[in-house]
Amino acid sequence: MENSFIIDKLYKAFGQDILKMDTSSDILAFTVACPVIHEVICFLKENENMNFNFLTDLCGIHYPDRGLPLGVVYHLHNLAENKRLRIKTFVTLNDPNIPTVTDLFSSANWMERETYDFYGIVFTGHPNLKRILNVEYMDFFPMRKEYPLEDPTREDKDDRYFGR
Numbered sequence: 001m002e003n004s005f006i007i008d009k010l011y012k013a014f015g016q017d018i019l020k021m022d023t024s025s026d027i028l029a030f031t032v033a034c035p036v037i038h039e040v041i042c043f044l045k046e047n048e049n050m051n052f053n054f055l056t057d058l059c060g061i062h063y064p065d066r067g068l069p070l071g072v073v074y075h076l077h078n079l080a081e082n083k084r085l086r087i088k089t090f091v092t093l094n095d096p097n098i099p100t101v102t103d104l105f106s107s108a109n110w111m112e113r114e115t116y117d118f119y120g121i122v123f124t125g126h127p128n129l130k131r132i133l134n135v136e137y138m139d140f141f142p143m144r145k146e147y148p149l150e151d152p153t154r155e156d157k158d159d160r161y162f163g164r
Contacts, residue, residue: 052076060119
């Protein structure tokens with residue numbers, strides 16, 4: 001299965017909802033508008049010409065300097081053709097809702113719960129979205145980059161020694 005075949009099929013089916021495509025790395029990657037992420041993944045799984053029927057991974061990402069800082073990355077695999085695909089979608093901090101894919105892949109259940117637990121991304125339609133690794137009363141999401149890495153008032157450190 002060639003990249004051009006996948007690109008052509010996705011653009012014909014979803015057109016303007018595909019925001020970005022990247023072929024520079026070893027894996028074909030697409031950024032998709034959040035409202036259609038479920039439909040895109042369903043198309044990739046259930047279309048007989050695509051057959052991406054294995055969800056390798058699903059994880060959250062946080063880029064605090066972007067307009068849409070929170071995102072989810074899906075890695076799909078077509079086992080018969082040994083072809084991998086990366087799909088990304090992004091949301092705001094004020095509305096961190098993304099449709100669940102647990103109805104398509106049962107393995108997404110724990111991955112979505114982990115992503116919610118660490119990034120605060122809410123998967124609408126998830127059967128049991130709750131914290132699984134952090135305590136339930138925790139009122140923040142530890143993998144978000146909302147806190148400085150170092151104390152800015154620290155005077156005992158010379159940045160010249162750290163390549164800065």
